Amino acid sequence: MQEISAPESLEAYEPAEEPTPEQAVEQAAKAAGTQAADSPPPEAPAAEVPAGEVPVSGTLAGDLEKVPTSDFEEVQVGASGSPAAIGYVADADTARVLAGRLEARGLTATIKPGGVHAAVTEYRNAMTPRLLFVDLSDTSDPLAEIDALAEVCEPGTIVVALGEENDVGLFRALIAAGIADYLVKPIAAEAIDAALDNAAEQPAVSESTENGRVIAFIGAHGGVGSTSLAVNCAWTIAEEHQKQVAIVDLDLKFGSVSLAMDIEPGRGLREALQNPGRIDGLFVAGAAININDRLYVLGSEEPMEDNVNFDAEALDILLRELRRTFEVVILDIPRSLAADIQPVLSDATVVVVSDMTLVGVRDTLRIVGFAKRAAAAGGKVLTVINRAGADKKAQIPKAEFEKGVEAKIDIMIPEDVKAMALASHSGKAVAVVAKRAKITGAIRELCKAALPAEEVEKKQRSIWRRKKEK
Numbered sequence: 001m002q003e004i005s006a007p008e009s010l011e012a013y014e015p016a017e018e019p020t021p022e023q024a025v026e027q028a029a030k031a032a033g034t035q036a037a038d039s040p041p042p043e044a045p046a047a048e049v050p051a052g053e054v055p056v057s058g059t060l061a062g063d064l065e066k067v068p069t070s071d072f073e074e075v076q077v078g079a080s081g082s083p084a085a086i087g088y089v090a091d092a093d094t095a096r097v098l099a100g101r102l103e104a105r106g107l108t109a110t111i112k113p114g115g116v117h118a119a120v121t122e123y124r125n126a127m128t129p130r131l132l133f134v135d136l137s138d139t140s141d142p143l144a145e146i147d148a149l150a151e152v153c154e155p156g157t158i159v160v161a162l163g164e165e166n167d168v169g170l171f172r173a174l175i176a177a178g179i180a181d182y183l184v185k186p187i188a189a190e191a192i193d194a195a196l197d198n199a200a201e202q203p204a205v206s207e208s209t210e211n212g213r214v215i216a217f218i219g220a221h222g223g224v225g226s227t228s229l230a231v232n233c234a235w236t237i238a239e240e241h242q243k244q245v246a247i248v249d250l251d252l253k254f255g256s257v258s259l260a261m262d263i264e265p266g267r268g269l270r271e272a273l274q275n276p277g278r279i280d281g282l283f284v285a286g287a288a289i290n291i292n293d294r295l296y297v298l299g300s301e302e303p304m305e306d307n308v309n310f311d312a313e314a315l316d317i318l319l320r321e322l323r324r325t326f327e328v329v330i331l332d333i334p335r336s337l338a339a340d341i342q343p344v345l346s347d348a349t350v351v352v353v354s355d356m357t358l359v360g361v362r363d364t365l366r367i368v369g370f371a372k373r374a375a376a377a378g379g380k381v382l383t384v385i386n387r388a389g390a391d392k393k394a395q396i397p398k399a400e401f402e403k404g405v406e407a408k409i410d411i412m413i414p415e416d417v418k419a420m421a422l423a424s425h426s427g428k429a430v431a432v433v434a435k436r437a438k439i440t441g442a443i444r445e446l447c448k449a450a451l452p453a454e455e456v457e458k459k460q461r462s463i464w465r466r467k468k469e470k
Contacts (some may be wrong), residue, residue: 054239071113075099078108084286085109086466087133088119094162094187098133101192106278108286116145123152130156130285130325131199136163137185142170146177156325158199162187200280211323212244214379215450216331216345218338220354220363225386228420229353229413229446230332231260235429236447237328240294246288246322247330249299250315250337252308257332258299262427263289265299272298273310276317284321296326312341319344328451335367342370346377349436349450353384354405356395361404368407382410382449390415410449413442 072092077083077099084107091291095111100110112118113133116134136142142163150158161174161182169288181195215233219226230247238245248257248269258265268287272279288296302308322329331348333341350371356363364383371381379390383405389395419434426433431440 007191018431023392071450074113075111076109077103077111078106078286083108083110083129084282085131085133086129087111088114088116088135089133089162090115090135090137091185094135094185097189098192098415101189101196105282106192107196107282115139116142116149119146120148120152123149127290128152128154128157130158132157132159134159134161136161136165143173143177143371146179150178160199174239185362187463196282200282211320212325212329213321213451214319214329214331214344214348215351216333216348217351217353218333218335219368220335220352220360220367224353224355224360225413226351227256227260227332227352229351229384229386229425229443230330231257231309232423232429232431232443233447234328234330235291235451236431236443237330237451238292239429240431240444241447241451242294243327244294244325245328245330246296246298246326247332248318248322249297249332251305251332251334252300252302253306255299255301255332255349257295258289258301260357260424260427261291261297263291264299265289265301266297267300269298269300270302270308272318273314274308276314279317281321281325284318284325296431312343315341316344323357338367338374342374345371345374346379348375348379349382350375350379351382351384351446351450353386355387355390356385356398356401358396361396361401366403381407382446383407384411384413384446385409387415388411388412411442411446413446414438 072095075095080446085102086109087095087098089111090113095113099109099111114135114140116136117139117356119134130155134146136145139145142161142165146159146161153159158180159178161179162185163170163182164185166184173463174182181198183191183195206386217226217230217233227249233248234245237243247257249265252270252273255265266287266289268283272283272287288295288298300308319329338345352364352367352371354360368381368383375381385401396404398409416430416434416437416439419430419437419439422433423430430443434440
């Protein structure tokens, strides 16, 4: 309906001149002759939306009226953020059923008009989601389109195809091509639920069968910059080592990872840690906030009065799922929490960050000893001095520090107030704002030390591409 603007003021309004009697008769005759042709047919009563489904529209799926099945706008399901699932669907009825089931499962999702070709076009320059629905109804060669989709999909993407052709031969060919499932339209809610259950059970694909590596940052005492190093290492590993990285801020009330990356903290981390039974690949994908195609953040900023305690078992469940999906998981751990989650550090690289003060010696000695005991099952401990040279009068000599903490210093990160201030104010990594600075080089060395040598140069490939090479 066209919107008609009201006049800006009553003074600006001038009524039209009244017609003469002759003009009135002529206008009435014309109106009577054209009314039947111009009048729209009476509107049919709105159809009821079936139970368990949601109406399709351009905003949240639960708020709008049902639209004609020939057309629909993009549908958002659940909270805003990185969607766990994205669908490219050719008709509104299918979009409605799919959105309804995704919403019932508590998943964030986006349903877009289009089909498999639209997905191929978009993901040539974007990262695919954990779960992807593609409609094959409008293509004459579905296998060729699926082959093109395989070329742009990230490892670990689960693809469910939708179509009108009920053919066993096509189903088998699609499964052989790497599709997780094929659903025939009109799609029943039960069929979507079964596909979602299967998707949740599938582990993410990595280059090898090993789990992703855990790198845990612990500050020896407050103010040493452990979070800053964790954030900068996460960015460096993601961008320069081309790894899929998740950084988890375990300070649920005062954590600053999200702030350092200039994003709003999400709510998924608290829910995951307090309800570990809900954790699966789709839940993690929906809870994580993406910085770019390779870097994701799980953080929170809970109210002061809330009780947000969690145990090591809940974190272990979350980490197992993250390690199936990401090649590197970085933990920013408050030192007060370290002892409570000791079991999850058994095979981690623990980075103890300190300064060369007397307090630093005392606390580093204790935390390095704890970290060596915690990582005894295959992990390692790195002792890192941050802001080296910041206050020479307060710092003790390197040899005395190493003697006091009973460990060698592995990496020295120099003080660079200007670079750190630029990074903090812009919400970017130091490597972005100061590429050639000494601090950037030191952070790169820390990343190399934290990663095994064989993983530094390892390249990531798609599961479908690997299947073609065999």
